[in-house]
Amino acid sequence: MEMNSVSLKSRVSNVEYIKKRGKDLFIFSKQIVVLDVRGLYHMKKELEKGVEKSDEMLYEAGRLSLMEIHESLVASLGDAAVTILSDRESALDMLVDALNNLGLGEISVLEFKPAIKFAVKHSAGAQDYVNRKEMSRHPVCYALAGMFAGVCEKLLQSPVICKETRCIACGNNACEFIMNTKKG
């Protein structure tokens, strides 16, 4: 069956990220499932009931998922991948563009140098705190932080740590993330 676009085009490269086959959705030929964002809030609450290091798990799962998206992107670009992805700023724009189609929030790059910083409005991982008028003492977007770490690791070809410095769950207007090089 022919794949139809869901009318999404990247402002960077005209790549159509999300495609539809029958009722099923795909990103770079990988099948997608749809999750209600409330599930992230409830997942965090369930994990808080006694699962140690759950934040690290969510971070790592986010990081690994981005690795997979990146590999799929490279495969979909084919021979052009090396050229397109060699310009790191353009490559970052492209990956952010792809992420902006996943309903994670409205993601933008705040800075590229000296450190990469991201801003996210209406973060899927934190929006329910706002909706429920619940204030968190700490940022809560661990999966998103992991994804950004994955983006930057692929881009910079070196391990990084992503830290969320502002979060709407803590009362900030938007979530912000900064990337630091991993030492040791």
Place this chain on the structure above:
Amino acid sequence: MGMIDKNIKHEVIIEEGKTTIAGQRAMLLSVKTIATQQKELERLVGEKWGHVVYEAERKAIQEAALQIFGLKQLDSFTKGKTFDKKSMVDTLIGIFNCAGYGVLKLKKFDEAKPYVLVTMEKSTIPQEYEKRDSPVCFRVAGILAGGAEAVFMVPMKCKEKKCMSMGDSHCEFEITRR
């Protein structure tokens, strides 16, 4: 008897970076990502992982389904308004079948008990697992339990009786009162 809104859009809509299904905010993750997250959780907490995923989805989807049907409070049914529950179940199955987990089919429905038996063919998440001796579709089971709670307005539970990860030809879920 109250009518279910026939205009509920089942499919996923992606517009200007906002993703919704049946009017509810959603996010999209690859099947492999979901499986990776589940395996990480299993590595971290062992058998308890299924309960964590199940409960998170049950609570999320109960809230979502209530909103889809325009019911803001759990006691809406006690205020003189009743709905065709079979029609509600059909609506939720229609929405579910646009979400990429597999193809759900209603096999048994008993409003009085209440009791629902559904099968899921072409299940996507089990395909990311090696064959094992326990089911893996806790996320789907939680979704079904949460949806059933919004329909029947009583606490419900869902148990996966067959799973493709165990070598079955399809997955099967039994939804009963909790």
